[in-house]
Amino acid sequence: xxxxxxxxxxxxxxxxxxxxxxxxxxxxxxxxxxxxxxxxxxxxxxxxxxxxxxxxxxxxxxxxxxxxxxxxxxxxxxxxxxxxxxxxxxxxxxxxxxxxxxxxxxxxxxxxxxxxxxxxxxxxxxxxxxxxxxxxxxxxxxxxxxxxxxxxxxxxxxxxxxxxxxxxxxxxxxxxxxxxxxxxxxxxxxxxxxxxxxxxxxxxxxxxxxxxxxxxxxxxxxxxxxxxxxxxxxxxxxxxxxxxxxxxxxxxxxxxxxxxxxxxxxxxxxxxxxxxxxxxxxxxxxxxxxxxxxxxxxxxxxxxxxxxxxxxxxxxxxxxxxxxxxxxxxxxxxxxxxxxxxxxxxxxxxxxxxxxxxxxxxxxxxxxxxxxxxxxxxxxxxxxxxxxxxxxxxxxxxxxxxxxxxxxxxxxxxxxxxxxxxxxxxxxxxxxxxxxxxxxxxxxxxxxxxxxxxxxxxxxxxxxxxxxxxxxxx
Numbered sequence: 001x002x003x004x005x006x007x008x009x010x011x012x013x014x015x016x017x018x019x020x021x022x023x024x025x026x027x028x029x030x031x032x033x034x035x036x037x038x039x040x041x042x043x044x045x046x047x048x049x050x051x052x053x054x055x056x057x058x059x060x061x062x063x064x065x066x067x068x069x070x071x072x073x074x075x076x077x078x079x080x081x082x083x084x085x086x087x088x089x090x091x092x093x094x095x096x097x098x099x100x101x102x103x104x105x106x107x108x109x110x111x112x113x114x115x116x117x118x119x120x121x122x123x124x125x126x127x128x129x130x131x132x133x134x135x136x137x138x139x140x141x142x143x144x145x146x147x148x149x150x151x152x153x154x155x156x157x158x159x160x161x162x163x164x165x166x167x168x169x170x171x172x173x174x175x176x177x178x179x180x181x182x183x184x185x186x187x188x189x190x191x192x193x194x195x196x197x198x199x200x201x202x203x204x205x206x207x208x209x210x211x212x213x214x215x216x217x218x219x220x221x222x223x224x225x226x227x228x229x230x231x232x233x234x235x236x237x238x239x240x241x242x243x244x245x246x247x248x249x250x251x252x253x254x255x256x257x258x259x260x261x262x263x264x265x266x267x268x269x270x271x272x273x274x275x276x277x278x279x280x281x282x283x284x285x286x287x288x289x290x291x292x293x294x295x296x297x298x299x300x301x302x303x304x305x306x307x308x309x310x311x312x313x314x315x316x317x318x319x320x321x322x323x324x325x326x327x328x329x330x331x332x333x334x335x336x337x338x339x340x341x342x343x344x345x346x347x348x349x350x351x352x353x354x355x356x357x358x359x360x361x362x363x364x365x366x367x368x369x370x371x372x373x374x375x376x377x378x379x380x381x382x383x384x385x386x387x388x389x390x391x392x393x394x395x396x397x398x399x400x401x402x403x404x405x406x407x408x409x410x411x412x413x414x415x416x417x418x419x420x421x422x423x424x425x426x427x428x429x430x431x432x433x434x435x436x437x438x439x440x441x442x443x444x445x446x447x448x449x450x451x452x453x454x455x456x457x458x459x460x461x462x463x464x465x466x467x468x469x470x471x472x473x474x
Contacts, residue, residue, distance in 0.1 A: 002029045005164025006462060009074060009221035012167050016063060016073045023056035023063070023073030023116060030075040030118050033165045040466035042140045043160040045080045046087050046120040055116045062114075070228050072114030077160050077169040079153075080120040081127060082107055082212070083201065091320065092125040092153070094136040094329040105198035105233040106170060106212050113228035121156030121169060123177075125331050126320050127210070129396065130180045130378075130404045132156055133389045134331065141385060142185060143463035144430055148382040151181030154215065158185040161215050162463055168217075168225045172199070174210035175313065176377070176407025179419040182215055183377035183432025186421045186461065188222040188449065190214045193440055194414035195238025197229045203237045206316025207349065209309070209411040218459045219450040220249045222418075226442070238414075240440060248443035249450045256448065259298040259370040260285045264379065264405040266306045269398050271405035274380045276425035281376045281433045284422050284452070288374065291451060300366045300373060305359055305409050308352040312412070314341030315349050333393045360413055364438055372448060373436040377419045378404050381429040410436055418445045421458040 002025045003012060015021045031049050038044065052075070059073035078084065081091040083104035088097035102108075107117065122140045124132050132140035132155025142150040143163040150159040154171025158181035161169050171178040173191040182189025190213050197212040199205040212229065216222035223246040232239045262278060264271040289295045317334065318341030321327055327335065366373075380403045388399050410417045415438055422433040435445045453459060 002026060005033060007167060008218050009071070009167040009216060009224050012074050013071055017068055019063070023059040024053060026073065027052050027056040027075050027116055027118060030166055034119065037163060037165060037466045040141065040146060041143060041159050041163055042138050043121055043156045043163070043165060044077070044119045045090065045122045045137055045156065048084070048087070048117060048119050051086070052116050052118045059114060059116060069114035070224065071110070074115050075118045075166050076110065076115045076225070077119050077121050077157060077166045078107055078110070078117055079157050079169070079171045080123050081172055082120070082170065084117055084120060087120060090136065091127065092123045092134055092136060093324055095324055095326040097325060105200035105231070106229045109229050109231050110170070115228065118166060121154070121160055123153045123156060125334050126317055127153035127172060127174055127177055128317065128334065128337065129153065129388060130176070130400055131383065131388050133385065139385050142382055143466060144185065144428060146466070148384055148429060149184070151184040151382060153177040155181045157215050158182060158187060161217060162187055163466060164462070168221050169215050170225070170229060171213055171215050172205070172210055173213045173411065174206045174316070175411055176404055178213035178215060179377050179407050179417060179432070179434055180404055182419040183422070184382040184430055186430035186458065186463070187215050187217060187419070188219050189419040190222045190226055190442070190446070191410065191417045192226060192230070192442055193240045193416050195232060195236060195240045196442070197226065198232050198236050200233035200236055203235060207312035207353070208238070208414065209312050210316065219446055219453050220246065223249050223446050243440065243442055245442050245446055248447040251447050253444060253447040253451055256293045256371040257369065258285070258288050258293050258295045259300070259366070259373045260295055261299045261373050261375040262297065263299045265302040265409050266304055267401045267405050268306065269401050271379055271401050273376060274425070277376055277379060277381065277431050280422040280425065280431050281374070284420070284433050285374055287452065287455060291455060298370065300363050302409055303362070305412055308355045308359065309408055309412050311344040311349040311352040314338070315345045316341070318342050318345060333396055336393045356412065356414070363413060367438045371437070372445065373434070375434045375436060376406050377432040377434045378406065381425045381431055406434065415439050416442045416445055418449050420449050420452055
């Protein structure tokens with residue numbers, strides 16, 4: 001017996017623990033789905049076929065012996081910026097990256113929970129853009145409409161989960177890179193508190209703006225994966241207090257004060273909220289009001305927060321470029337960003353880091369009047385494949401800001417955010433909304449997301465089966 005592609009993480013773990021299915025059967029089915037859709041969706045950079053089957057057989061022996069761990073035998077995927085022992089970590093780049101010797105801390109913790117990592121998912125080069133395309137691997141496509149991107153940079157993880165190739169996956173979020181693809185593929189995407197899921201062997205990824213997060217079809221599954229992966233390496237600089245996020249899923253959030261924030265934060269070029277996206281987010285606000293919450297339109301006092309983002313982001317790119325085996329193979333936009341990062345890596349970077357505490361204080365004051373912010377995750381629906389691939393640096397920046405101006409401030413702050421599905425716009429394209437909170441507010445956000453999910457039942461909608469004839473090339 002096996003489970004169909006709609007089975008979630010918690011359901012799969014339960015079926016394994018109760019002996020209804022074997023890990024080998026589940027991993028074989030996941031590998032078959034990946035192979036069948038690789039030409040269509042192109043979600044994976046690396047598929048760990050033989051290794052994953054061996055790990056599944058080991059999990060089955062443990063299960064038969066009565067061992068129980070939260071994800072024992074469950075197939076999952078991780079993004080290709082995370083170290084998996086024996087595999088290269090190319091992070092969307094071309095070049096001869098060597099296999100790494102050890103699992104990164106997040107992967108180590110997933111394995112300790114019993115999960116079987118079936119592969120590493122595609123991401124754009126060094127996670128810079130809200131699309132998942134590039135010469136290293138082609139184009140990853142959206143299961144809801146393969147003419148469109150699933151977003152980025154965790155687009156491979158989002159496509160794999162939305163299409164039912166795996167029940168859940170890890171991604172990373174440096175400017176919305178979990179929440180954006182979650183919004184464009186009708187998923188739950190959790191960007192947790194900085195340090196909640198370790199980014200080790202990098203104590204800080206992209207100068208602290210990038211965190212690891214979870215993608216799943218239900219709130220419960222996203223929370224379960226978060227709890228399994230959460231925790232720290234002994235040398236991590238950020239070590240938030242432990243939380244039971246899964247325990248918040250069935251807990252009523254109480255009557256909350258919700259700020260509906262529709263104005264884009266500070267951006268260097270104009271950004272306009274697409275009318276259909278606005279309508280879906282407002283409808284979600286109306287549902288919150290109908291559930292008994294107090295909703296008022298109000299925007300956090302972001303100020304000039306964007307000036308602190310660029311030095312940290314580009315300095316982080318420069319750090320990754322230093323580790324690339326052949327920088328000449330990198331996208332010209334990547335090399336351009338790395339040059340800027342080297343220029344800003346001194347006093348401007350130090351000033352940007354110092355500004356974080358004041359930003360947290362000022363924006364934290366907003367949460368004396370409100371409990372949660374509801375904002376669009378993106379300003380636009382998912383673009384077509386290739387729409388941003390061939391642009392120059394400035395044109396790419398303009399296109400990114402126009403499509404995705406809402407997510408990145410919470411990366412500067414280091415606070416949690418959860419994308420929830422907001423519905424569909426023209427052509428059946430998914431869009432999402434963010435629930436944003438202050439430090440350590442994952443349980444509150446997850447409780448509210450679960451209440452919305454129980455009301456709207458968004459997880460019951462699935463994309464069509466992929467058509468296997470489409471080429472992955474852009």
